[in-house]
Amino acid sequence: MKKIRKENTEHKSRGAVAVEFALVAPILLAVVVGIVEFANAYNAQISVTQAAREAARTMAVKNSQTDAKAAAVAGAPGLSGPFSYTFSPTACTPDTTMKVTITYSAPTMTGLFGSSVGLTGVGAMRCGG
Known part of the structure; x- marks a missing residue:
């Protein structure tokens, strides 16, 4: 009889472990997906900021918005899609x-928290110096 009680106890504890896992697994998965999405967005934010710095530097040296836009795209090779640029002032004196603001809509990896996230990068550089 003692063997039967021991086996019943083991069955009950295995069932409890399965139920606990079923309750905790979705939360754990959501946390892991959140970490991955945050890391992806943070990486894109760093790239957008670098693109804005490159555009501001090029604008300060060459005073050409066309060259500055090309430098921004080259400064963020991991990003695809269009940037939106704001140059303030429009020409260097x-x-x-020179302050360049770039906005970019970065797609999310899983789509669980939305399809995209809006990012803004700002770069500033003294003209002629």
Whole structure:
């Protein structure tokens, strides 16, 4: 009789473990997916900021928006799709600060938290210096 009780106890504990796993697994999976999505968005944010810095630098040196846009695209090779640019001021004059703001809509990896995330990068550089 003692063997039967021991086996019943083992069956009950195995069932409890399965139920606990079923309750915890979705939460754990959501946390892991959230970490992956955050890392992807953070990587894209760093690339957008680098693109804005490259555009501001090129604008400060060459004073050409076309060259600055090309430098921004080259400065963020991991991103695809169009950037939206804002140049302030529109042209460099000596001893002013060129500020370039780039906005980008980055797609998410899983789509669980939305299909895209809007990112903004800002770069500034002193003109003629």
